[in-house]
Amino acid sequence: MAMPDGPSRRRVLGLLGGAAAGGAVLAAGCASRPRPAGPPRLGLLQYVRAPAPDAARRGFLEALGRGGFPPGIGVVLLERFAAGSMATCRAQVGELLASGADMLVAIGTPPLEAILSVAPARLPVVFCYCSNPWGAGAGASYTEHRPNVVGSVSTSPLAAELDLARTITTDLSTVGLVFNPSEANASFEAELLRREASERSLTVLIEPVAGPAEVPRAAERLAGLGVGALVRVGDYATSVGFASLAAVGLRQRLPVYSVDPSDIATAGCLAVVGWDAVEDGALAGALAVKVLRGRSPSALPFEAVERKVLLLNRRTARAIGVRFPPLLLRQAGGVLG
Template identity: 50%
Template sequence: MGLQRREFLSLVGVGALGTLVLSACGKLGGGTRVKGPTIGLLQMVDAPPPNNTRKGFEAALAAAGYIPGKTVNLIQKDAAGELANTTLVMKQFVGDGVDMILAVGTPPLQAAMKVAPETTPVIFCYCSNPWGAGAGTPPGGVGQHRPNVVGTIGTNPVGKELDLARQIDPKLSRVGLIFNPGEPNSEYEAKVLRAEAAKRDITVVEQSVANSGEVLQAAQVLAQKQVDAFVKIGDYATIQGFGSIAKVGLEKKIPVYSVDADDIKLPGCLATVGWSYFDDGVAAGKLAVRVLKGESPATMAFEPLTKTEMLLNRATAAAIGVTLPEELLKQAKEVVG
């Protein structure tokens, strides 16, 4: 590793538990390095949305002939939810001399901007706010971003989430939002949600948290404030603590909406609308393949995601006394329960 011992110990002191998890989560495809490029992959947490995004990336590589352990080396790590760990891992990647970095999420991309040299290509995905990470300026066309950086833009479709909630409940006027303002991606999406809610004359009642352990209490507080629904944005605290929101929603008969498809499996989650994370990863993987084959990221544009998928939970609807409109049932990609 390229870290000095004192700097490493300092970072361990910031987030010792997270660093221990990191050592367990780092994986090199095939165990030993093979002839071929080495790519360092970092995501913020081990959870279905970023995991599915990473799997899509790996699938795109494989389709182009870059097979882990055979023709490409993949070093996979997650930051265990600790922002300090993203910097630590990026320094490890640089010290290991990786040929490319995949940043799955805004915080990993932010760390890559701080640490990676301009000679190392950085591909990003599962990212709502590349601008906040310092990757470039909107919309990220050629000449509008760092020359070594390219990726997909996945700001969650929170406007569609609000439209879905109102289609189910035309009288909806107050939604509850739980998020961690300390996360750059969360703060950005909360701002987008407020703007979209204002367009629809919907009030956003907010409850901030510092970590997933505070989500249950925050949901209980919002329930007492008589919100008409809970809505979720791209936020790591609520990705990990979403079960608590769904539980409160079920107990208090408050509809819960999410932008993460896997949440539909939880009792209490009424509906989801969002991107296909696997497809997000595939799109990023195709960008990576172009770079691996010699194309410069400087000649490529950021790619915004455009296709959304809606899922509904019939069992949750029955449990909280909500009738799902027939039109929505026909439009849904999947109806569970």
């Protein structure tokens, strides 16, 4: 069977090395270690297995294929999944470096943070499914960033989430938020949510958690305080524990909103406004292709995900006694039930 045309690993490494001579980064984890023969080796690190990061990963790999680097042919894919542990993340970065990775790919803010704390500064790094690359140490802005790092930014559309909640409940005055303050991305988005809420004369009541197991009790406490809705930010604790959060909303007849489109089918989730995770990964994949073809990450800006998704769940609405405004139903990209 004929192999598709595409840059060999030696040619790609030469392109990257040549770019480095002009001020770009080297595609090398350890210059003194002999390189395995074959295509470029991509080390992919994902923090948790869940629908949204899995969709981002799928978009990334599909974009690699479209760009001439299909996994298994154009690149060797080395995958690691950290099961929500930063210690595991850091250890897996070391494994990927020892395996001769020529580029590291972070799916999530915690993997990006782990990579930047462990990997050599000359190794190209691409990220996606990341709301706060700046908090992870990737740079100061979309254009001012580490010279070896580039990726797609998907800070949750928190203003749109609050506007959605106010559209459905016009007299809404207080929302409840459960999140893990030890997660850099969650703390970043929680602060953004507070600012957006303040501009809308909304009060945010917060219940911090250390992990998914604490989510249902925290949600019950917020319901007991009389919040008018529960909202989500980009947070792994409530991502993994979202079903229990939504279940509290269902029992308490309380609207629950999310920024993760994959949450919409969860019983108790009323509505979602969030980014398309496949597009998120595809943007990062296209950036990775540019780097593999010789562009320096330093010459590429971070890219913001732009495709917003609005989804509504009629089953939940009926269960908690909520009616969607007709205009909102017409605007929705999908309505369940």
